[in-house]
Amino acid sequence: MTYWPWWAGAVGLALVTIAFTLATDRTLGVSGAWERVLHWREERNRERVEARFTDDRALADLLAAATAEEFGTRHPAPGTPGADLPVGPPVEEAPRAPKRPAPVVTQAALLVSILVGGWLAAVVSGQFELRLDMGAAFSEIVTDNPVTMVLALFAGGIMVGFGTRLAGGCSSGHGLSGCGRLNPVSLLATAVFFGTAVVVSFLLWKVI
Amino acid sequence: MRTRGALLAANIVGGLALGFTVSRIGFGDYGELNRMFTFQDLRMFLAFAGAVAIIAVAFALLRVRRNPGRIHAGVVPGAVLFGTGWAISGGCPAIPIIQVGAGYLPALVTIAGIALGVWLCRWTNGRFLRLDRGSCGV
Numbered sequence: 001m002t003y004w005p006w007w008a009g010a011v012g013l014a015l016v017t018i019a020f021t022l023a024t025d026r027t028l029g030v031s032g033a034w035e036r037v038l039h040w041r042e043e044r045n046r047e048r049v050e051a052r053f054t055d056d057r058a059l060a061d062l063l064a065a066a067t068a069e070e071f072g073t074r075h076p077a078p079g080t081p082g083a084d085l086p087v088g089p090p091v092e093e094a095p096r097a098p099k100r101p102a103p104v105v106t107q108a109a110l111l112v113s114i115l116v117g118g119w120l121a122a123v124v125s126g127q128f129e130l131r132l133d134m135g136a137a138f139s140e141i142v143t144d145n146p147v148t149m150v151l152a153l154f155a156g157g158i159m160v161g162f163g164t165r166l167a168g169g170c171s172s173g174h175g176l177s178g179c180g181r182l183n184p185v186s187l188l189a190t191a192v193f194f195g196t197a198v199v200v201s202f203l204l205w206k207v208i
Numbered sequence: 209m210r211t212r213g214a215l216l217a218a219n220i221v222g223g224l225a226l227g228f229t230v231s232r233i234g235f236g237d238y239g240e241l242n243r244m245f246t247f248q249d250l251r252m253f254l255a256f257a258g259a260v261a262i263i264a265v266a267f268a269l270l271r272v273r274r275n276p277g278r279i280h281a282g283v284v285p286g287a288v289l290f291g292t293g294w295a296i297s298g299g300c301p302a303i304p305i306i307q308v309g310a311g312y313l314p315a316l317v318t319i320a321g322i323a324l325g326v327w328l329c330r331w332t333n334g335r336f337l338r339l340d341r342g343s344c345g346v
């Protein structure tokens with residue numbers, strides 16, 4: 001099997017991550033997409049509430065503008081009642097709200113597109129083949145028993161799902177985007193998950 | 209502010225490109241993955257590390273803002289779990305998807321496991337762990 005040389009892979013992964021970040025102004029993160037798509041009901045409700053909240057804020061802004069137009073924004077002239085009241089310090093601008101996540105439907109589209117992209121890659125390279133095993137290396141290193149294979153994949157999957165969400169990201173969110181931003185939390189997470197995978201892979205290869 | 213349609217288009221194009229690239233690097237191939245993690249073959253490791261280096265330079269030049277992510281209690285245990293699961297199943301959250309795309313039907317089991325794990329994380333956190341922002345999608 002022939003795969004891309006390392007530099008082509010590096011350029012490809014970097015281009016995808018950089019273009020996605022610039023186009024969406026958001027972090028490319030696959031485990032986060034899983035998280036939100038699997039909790040789509042709650043996420044849809046949250047989106048609805050937030051949409052209403054923006055409407056309310058827009059209404060308040062409009063009312064404020066209309067009031068200012070009607071009555072002016074100037075302070076009352078000296079002598080008028082209320083003019084001598086101490087004026088408080090100017091209200092500080094509210095801290096910027098955290099960026100809203102992309103709509104949940106776009107994250108579902110991301111997952112489906114990854115499937116189509118993977119399928120295209122397999123077809124183009126002549127590697128597409130419907131099969132009931134995980135390849136010769138998996139049979140050799142992990143197990144060649146189909147029942148054990150299913151159990152190992154399921155257990156491993158649970159660890160991946162639980163672990164990535166507990167850590168707040170996976171190889172795309174922490175690994176590519178987070179390390180690319182030099183976020184301390186992402187550098188730590190990437191070092192730990194990569195180091196653990198190295199240890200477990202050696203155990204599987206040499207010991208078990 | 210990005211419109212919904214623009215975000216949708218970017219996610220579709222990004223997903224296609226990501227799935228294609230990750231698959232053509234060989235991340236869906238368990239043998240390649242094990243050889244990377246045991247340092248028998250540094251090709252995929254260099255692809256990943258090289259990508260991080262290019263991204264870091266590009267983000268610095270483009271002044272992409274950092275995320276104010278804190279190191280919270282879930283980072284280390286979560287990453288240990290993730291690394292273990294990745295080494296065993298060969299799947300980070302995107303890989304089983306491209307494996308299914310390449311015809312490896314058992315990867316559907318990995319996807320089911322990931323779905324259960326993601327769901328369990330939020331459930332357990334709400335009930336028992338009570339970690340704050342950054343963990344389990346809170």
